[in-house]
Amino acid sequence: ILNVEQSPQSLHVQEGDSTNFTCSFPSSNFYALHWYRWETAKSPEALFVMTLNGDEKKKGRISATLNTKEGYSYLYIKGSQPEDSATYLCAFYHPGSNYKLTFGKGTLLTVNP
Amino acid sequence: DAGVTQSPTHLIKTRGQHVTLRCSPISGHKSVSWYQQVLGQGPQFIFQYYEKEERGRGNFPDRFSARQFPNYSSELNVNALLLGDSALYLCASSLEDRSGYGYTFGSGTRLTVV
Numbered sequence: 553i554l555n556v557e558q559s560p561q562s563l564h565v566q567e568g569d570s571t572n573f574t575c576s577f578p579s580s581n582f583y584a585l586h587w588y589r590w591e592t593a594k595s596p597e598a599l600f601v602m603t604l605n606g607d608e609k610k611k612g613r614i615s616a617t618l619n620t621k622e623g624y625s626y627l628y629i630k631g632s633q634p635e636d637s638a639t640y641l642c643a644f645y646h647p648g649s650n651y652k653l654t655f656g657k658g659t660l661l662t663v664n665p
Numbered sequence: 666d667a668g669v670t671q672s673p674t675h676l677i678k679t680r681g682q683h684v685t686l687r688c689s690p691i692s693g694h695k696s697v698s699w700y701q702q703v704l705g706q707g708p709q710f711i712f713q714y715y716e717k718e719e720r721g722r723g724n725f726p727d728r729f730s731a732r733q734f735p736n737y738s739s740e741l742n743v744n745a746l747l748l749g750d751s752a753l754y755l756c757a758s759s760l761e762d763r764s765g766y767g768y769t770f771g772s773g774t775r776l777t778v779v
Contacts, residue, residue, distance in 0.1 A: 556707070586767060595669070596708075596755070598767030641707060652698075652721050653768070655707030 554578055556644045558656035565632050566664050572628045573659040575642030579623030586643040586653060587616055587627055596641060599627075632663040667691075669771035671756050677777045678746050686741040686774045690758030696720075697739040698768065699731060700755040708755055714739055715761070746778045 557576040565571050577585060584603050588596040600609045605620040613630045629636055639660045643653035670689045678684050690697050696715040700708035710723035714733035728744045737758075743750055753775050757768035 588770075593772075595770040595772040596768075598769065601767045643707075652710035652713065652723055653708075654710070655700075657705065657707045 554644060554646075554654045556642060556654050556656040558640075558642060558659050560659060561657065562660040562662070564662045564664060567632060567634060569632050569663075570628070570630045571632055571661065572626050573640060573661075575625045575627070575656055577623050577625070577642070577644040577654075578646070579621060581646045582620040582623075582644075584645045585618055585620075585625050586645070587625070588641040588643065589638045590641055590658070591638040599640075629661070632661075634663045634665050637661055637663045669756055669758050669769050671754075671771035671774050673774060674772065675775045675777075677779060679779055680746055680748060682746050683742065683744050684746060684776060686743075686754050686756075686776070687738065688741070688756030688758075688771060689738045690756075691769050694758035694760055694769070695737055696759045696761060697733055697737065698757045698759070699739070699741045700757065701725075702753045702755060702773070703751075711741065711754075743776075748778050751776060751778045 559574050586601050587599040589599055590596040600616045602618040607618040609616050615628045618625045639658040641658045643655045645653050672687045698713040699711040702708040711725050712731040713721040717733045731741045733739045753773045755773045756771045759766045759768045
């Protein structure tokens with residue numbers, strides 16, 4: 553059974569704060585790690601697909617890093633805005649996983665104005 | 666592009682009934698996956714189809730079945746509904762069957778079983 557753990561479970565920050573959260577996944581047999589942003593009443597939106605150890609990806613004020621050897625990825629948000637409020641999900645894929653993404657439970661971010 | 670569309674958006678069914686959920690992928694996407702999401706949990710994998718063939722099946726009972734049509738749209742069927750089947754059902758499409766590409770999700774179908 554694959555376990556993908558995300559922490560913290562929820563986070564409240566003030567507008568303008570920078571924040572980060574963690575996704576932990578099995579370090580063996582890695583293929584890809586996905587990050588999604590899921591706003592209430594909308595569909596999950598792909599942020600990043602990361603495949604190489606040491607990968608760093610950036611999209612506006614959001615960036616992510618990947619360490620496949622130790623099995624973790626960090627998501628950073630610089631200068632949080634209220635519109636960043638959402639659940640951030642990571643999902644792990646490895647060959648032999650029956651073609652599925654295994655999701656964590658997500659980190660619920662609330663940015664207060 | 667219309668994105669991934671799912672229908673219906675909400676549905677209320679009685680225990681023991683059958684339900685069919687529908688999904689239209691992004692044009693050009695040949696892979697469709699189905700996930701179940703219950704409150705407090707991440708989405709759980711149900712099925713993946715690619716080029717009309719089942720490529721993967723999650724840990725769900727045989728009451729759950731799916732198929733993909735020649736136009737790559739897909740249906741998820743659930744028989745003999747149980748209260749525990751109440752959940753948000755998400756459909757996701759991608760270019761290929763392997764997850765080196767990000768998935769595009771629909772907004773989901775909220776199923777309530779009473």
